[in-house]
Amino acid sequence: MTTIFSKLLRHLYALRAWLFLLLLLSIATLLSSLLSTFVSFTSQAMLFVLVVTIAAYQLDRLQSIIGAVASVLLLNFFFVPPTWTFHVEQSEHLIALGTMLVVALVINQLTTRLKQETVLAHLNEQRARQLQELAISLTITETTAAIQQLGQAAFERAFQGRTCLILADQNLSLDKRTDLSRQQIDGLRCCMKEMQFLGAGSLRWGDLNDWYVPLGSAGQVRGAVLIQTVRPNDEDGQEHAKALCSLLTQAFERLQLNLYLQTAQNEAQKQQLQSIFLSAISHDLRTPLAVMVGAASALQSQGAKLSADQQDKLLESIVNEGNYLTNVTENTLQLVRLTHAENSLRRDWESIEEIVGAVLARIKQGNNESRIQATLAKDLPLLRLDPVLIAQLLSNLVDDALKYSDELVELDVAVQHKAHPAFLQVAIKDRGPGIPDAEHDSIFVAYSRLAQHDQSNQRSAGLGLAVCRAIAKAHDGNLMVQNRDQGGSCFVLTLPIPELPAFKPELTITNP
Structure with a gap:
């Protein structure tokens, strides 16, 4: 049915073209008849040349050629003496008709070629535009x-x-x-x-x-x-x-x-982590081990010759170095785990108030509770967190603030509603020596240390802040540092606030 309909449309289109050619020839013949007493034979021929030109632009090659031949024949039949015949008496009229036929065919040829070149140029333009659009689309696939x-x-x-x-x-x-x-x-x-x-x-x-x-x-x-x-x-x-x-x-x-690039980057990152771990073993782990072994050897070999105060100092150094060694090891392993297994987080709906409370309770055991001022906003939302990791992050930040500052440390928790979407913000502020603006990013790189920290009496392996930022990134959050106006630093942790799941009341079964 579709094929028959298509053939019918083609026949109707062809019939329409022939009717259009017949109309053009009829109009030219009629005008020439009306103007025959006022214009010359040359002017009459120009009307038929105009018909040939229009037919060449509007019709196909065969129809326009037939139109050119028909124009010459009509001009000869109706307007060349003797009229109403195809006989030509004067040589001037014969030359004029022959010239007209040649001109009509040349116009037809030139017009046909121009139409083909126009169609081809339009097609090339479409193809060039398609190549451009495809190239743009492929760049984001x-x-x-x-x-x-x-x-x-x-x-x-x-x-x-x-x-x-x-x-x-x-x-x-x-x-x-x-x-x-x-x-x-x-x-x-x-x-x-x-x-x-x-x-x-x-x-x-x-x-x-x-x-x-x-x-x-x-x-x-x-x-x-x-x-x-x-x-x-x-x-x-x-x-x-x-x-x-x-x-x-x-x-x-x-x-x-x-x-290939992603594989190479992963391999380079793996090699970098291995280098970092080897660096930790060669320096940050070997030094405390040497101190512990030296103190234990002194107690073992010369314990009887040492006073009680000397023995207490040696035992205290063993405990301190052991705690430091434990901290470095945990941070190193945590950094490796977060880098290679971000999807292994044990997230659940948690209250940030409970996590902050647990951190403050641990700090209270170290007699530093009086130096911390915690301010938590009301009606804080629940978050999908790994509570152990977030507690470790906050503990690292608070411990550093207490370590490098002798004044009050502030811990503020609030929801920033002005941003879209809103997020939870935890700010830890101290009055320590501060951090230069140029090093606001480098301090979060593993095993990086600030110059003023190296000159202080506080020892750091340069892993704590790297682990903190890795924990924040694993929770789709961020951790940054800012300088305070009156001196000191402000570490800002931002965490997204997810939508709470729809409440589905459980079915209750009543006893009959």
């Missing part, structure tokens, strides 16, 4: 399936939907395709195997009506594209198909390069 989908859509748009894009890893599934013939399946496989353009107009399989365009570069087969029912002499179409395949190949290579 991240999967092979997305590239294949964009490529399939591009070929369907460029060649009226008679296309099929197959990737190399889909070769085995070709036999299951019911929309392709056995010849087309063999052509796709041969194209991928030989990585050559096959089909109509080519040196290989040139008698076919389809194109088989390879997708990939030398030594790397990505797939092939089948373009059905094409014109063998359409060289511009071949070049456009090859350009589309080139863009798709570049997109596949970009994905592969990104994968």
Whole structure:
């Protein structure tokens, strides 16, 4: 039914064109008749030349040629003496009619060529725009399936939907395709195997009506594209198909390069962590071990000769170095775990008030409770957290604030509603020596130490802040530092506030 309707439309369009040509010839003949007593034969011929020009622009080649010949015949029949015959008595009229026919045919040829070049220029413009749009779309694709989908859509748009894009890893599934013939399946496989353009107009399989365009570069087969029912002499179409395949190949290579780059970055990060851990063993772990071994050896070999105060000092140094060693080891292992296993967090709905309370209770055991002022806003929301990690983060920050400051340390917790979306903010403020602006980022790098801290009596392995920021990042938050106006530092932890799950009341069973 659709085929019959299409044929009918084509016949109606052709009939409309012939009627239009008949109308033009009729108008020219009528005007020439009305003006025959006022104008010369040359002016009458110009009316028919105008008809030929209009027909050349509006109709196809055959119709415009017939219009040119018909114009000469009508001019001869109605207006060249003797009228109402095709006989020409005067040589001037014969030359004029012959010249008119030549001019009409030249106009027709030039107009036809101009129309073809216009259509071709418009088609090239569309193809250039399509290549540009496809290149832009491919820059943001991240999967092979997305590239294949964009490529399939591009070929369907460029060649009226008679296309099929197959990737190399889909070769085995070709036999299951019911929309392709056995010849087309063999052509796709041969194209991928030989990585050559096959089909109509080519040196290989040139008698076919389809194109088989390879997708990939030398030594790397990505797939092939089948373009059905094409014109063998359409060289511009071949070049456009090859350009589309080139863009798709570049997109596949970009994905592969990104994968190689990500693998290299992961390997470099792994090597860096191993170097950091070896550095910790060679310095931050070896030094306290040496102190502990020395103090224990002194107690073992000369315990009887040492006074009680000397023995207490040696035991205290063993305890201090052991605590320091434990802290360095825990922070190092925590940093490694957070870097390689971010998804292993044990998150649950937690109250930040309880976590802060647990941190303050631990600090209270060290007789530092009087130096901490905690301010928590009312109605703080629940957060999805790993309570152990968040408690470790806050403990590290508070311990550092107490270590490097002799004055009051403030801990403020509030919700920032002005931001969109709103977030929870925990600020820990001290009146210590402060941190230079140039080092606000470097202090969060593992094993980095500030110059003023190295000159102080406080010892640090440079791991605590790195672990704190890693914990914040693992919770989709952030940790930054700011300088206070009157001196000191303010560490700000921001955590997202997730939406609470919908409440689902449990079914209650009543006893009969």
